Amino acid sequence: MTAADMPVVRLTSPGEIAAAVPHLCGFVPTESLVAVSLRGERRRIGLSLRLDLMPAEADEDVAEQVAARLAHDDASAVVLVVYTEEPGGRPRDPLVRAVIDAVELRGMTIMEGLLVRAGAWSSYTCSHPECCPPEGTAVPAPADVIAAAAAYDGRVVLRDREELVASLAPPVLLAARLAEQRLDAALVRWLAVVEGSGPEAARTQSLAALRNALTGSVEHDVADLVVPLQDVAVRDEVATWALDDSEALLTLVLALARDSVAPYDVPVCTLVALVAWVRGDGALANVALDRALAGDPAYNMAKLFRAGLDGQLPPSAVKQWLRETRRAQRPRRRRGRAA
Numbered sequence: 001m002t003a004a005d006m007p008v009v010r011l012t013s014p015g016e017i018a019a020a021v022p023h024l025c026g027f028v029p030t031e032s033l034v035a036v037s038l039r040g041e042r043r044r045i046g047l048s049l050r051l052d053l054m055p056a057e058a059d060e061d062v063a064e065q066v067a068a069r070l071a072h073d074d075a076s077a078v079v080l081v082v083y084t085e086e087p088g089g090r091p092r093d094p095l096v097r098a099v100i101d102a103v104e105l106r107g108m109t110i111m112e113g114l115l116v117r118a119g120a121w122s123s124y125t126c127s128h129p130e131c132c133p134p135e136g137t138a139v140p141a142p143a144d145v146i147a148a149a150a151a152y153d154g155r156v157v158l159r160d161r162e163e164l165v166a167s168l169a170p171p172v173l174l175a176a177r178l179a180e181q182r183l184d185a186a187l188v189r190w191l192a193v194v195e196g197s198g199p200e201a202a203r204t205q206s207l208a209a210l211r212n213a214l215t216g217s218v219e220h221d222v223a224d225l226v227v228p229l230q231d232v233a234v235r236d237e238v239a240t241w242a243l244d245d246s247e248a249l250l251t252l253v254l255a256l257a258r259d260s261v262a263p264y265d266v267p268v269c270t271l272v273a274l275v276a277w278v279r280g281d282g283a284l285a286n287v288a289l290d291r292a293l294a295g296d297p298a299y300n301m302a303k304l305f306r307a308g309l310d311g312q313l314p315p316s317a318v319k320q321w322l323r324e325t326r327r328a329q330r331p332r333r334r335r336g337r338a339a
Contacts (some may be wrong), residue, residue, distance in 0.1 A: 003087035004029035014112055014132070015082050018139045021055040024048040026283040027164050028082040033095065035066050038111060047073040047312055048282070059095045066101035072312050077111045078103050080124070080252040085117060090135060096124045165287050168257055168272065169219060176261050179223075183264045186223035187230075203234050210238055214245070214252050222259045228254075229267045235301075238270060242278045243319060250275040257288070269295070270302045277305070278322070280315050 011216075022028045024036065024045070037046035048068055054062055070078055073089045082092050090096075092115075100110050113124035120136030171179045193202040206228035209220050228234045237302055241249050252272045260268055274289035286309060292302040308318070 014114055014121060014123060014234075015137060015140045016115050017079055017112055018081065019141065020112055021048075021116075024082070025050055026281060027057060027161050029081075029161075029276075030165070032083045033066070033092075034071060034081040034083065035099070036079040036081075037070050037073040038077040038239060039074055048074060049233050050283070051275070053082075053092065053095075055083045056094060059098045059268060062095065063098035063102040065166045066099050067106055067108075069312050071106045071142060073314075076107050077109045079111050080113045081116055082114070082124075083116050090115065090122075090124060091117075091192070094332050100125075107264075153168060155159055161287075163288075168254070168284070168287055168291060170257070170261050170265060170291075171259065179259060179261050182221070182223040183226060183260060186221065186227040189224065190227045198337070199231075203228070203231060206234055207237055208229075210234075210252075214241065214248055214310070222256055225265050226256050226268055229271070230264065235271065236268050236325055237329060239274055240322050240329070243326070244323050245292065246275050246279050250279065266292050266295040266302065269301065270305065273302070273309075274318065277309065277318050278315050282309065285309060 021034055021036070025034065025048060029050055033051045035047075035049045035051075036050070038044065039046045047069065049066060050068070051062060080096060082096060085093050085337050086092065096113050100113065101109060110125060115122050115124060115136075117136065122134060122136040123132040126132040170176065190202065190206070197205075200324060202339060206225075209227055210228070213220050213225055226241065229238065238249070250272070253268055253275060257265055257268045257272050269288045269292035273285040273292065276282075276284035276288060287304070289302055289306050289309065292299060293306065296302070
């Protein structure tokens with residue numbers, strides 16, 4: 001099945017919207033405000049923004065932040081969904097009202113405002129009991145077409161954000177020490193190749209190994225794949241592979257991240273963030289950047305990506321940067337062959 005063959009997912013009821021949000025986030029939100037940008041007359045889904053619920057005194061600031069980001073995404077309409085287990089008829093109603101006011105002030109309309117609690121949804125914007133009973137309506141299972149679209153894109157819905165963080169966690173305790181020893185030994189081997197054959201030859205050899213690992217044609221020691229990614233030229237070349245097969249590249253860099261430790265994991269996790277971003281998976285991109293910046297707060301690429309994600313740069317902008325990077329690499333390759 002190609003992208004052109006994928007069915008269009010149409011969400012026509014509040015229950016369907018509530019069922020779809022975890023697929024947009026990548027996990028089931030808890031104690032969160034989710035805002036979904038809908039673009040144009042056809043209401044196509046754009047940015048999906050999730051924020052932890054803050055104390056009530058921050059409502060106005062949160063509302064301004066949400067509205068500004070949605071406006072930057074050129075939203076024409078917005079869906080708001082509050083996930084909470086707080087008691088009461090309409091918990092967080094002041095927050096929802098503040099967001100609605102800030103959104104409408106910027107010319108956007110609120111399509112739905114939903115509360116999801118204990119597996120049921122109710123409405124902040126509708127008080128008719130025949131369609132939106134105050135006790136709520138059970139959130140339906142996601143339509144087959146939503147699940148099929150997520151499966152096609154290689155995504156699964158995790159239980160919560162903690163499970164997403166755990167899916168990218170590094171080895172710990174003895175496993176972490178063993179991983180560090182393997183990476184240190186691989187660094188010694190890499191530097192020996194650089195010294196003996198020169199940097200370009202070492203890069204060519206490492207890129208060939210990474211390409212083989214990408215296709216699954218040859219098995220390599222993980223450490224021997226992670227260490228060359230410390231070289232900016234190798235890292236940037238691998239990054240451009242996201243233009244060709246982002247799913248295979250994401251599988252590879254996720255596997256490398258799970259078997260590496262700081263500081264070796266910093267460029268690897270930055271690549272995870274990049275590929276996830278290209279694929280529109282902002283939740284994974286943010287988790288990967290958190291880990292990269294924890295390992296090295298000054299790592300330039302991770303800092304740039306953090307600024308880009310916070311500024312809601314779309315995946316198309318990242319792909320354009322990758323295309324420009326690829327074009328810039330070609331003269332360097334020709335010079336290398338001539339030498």
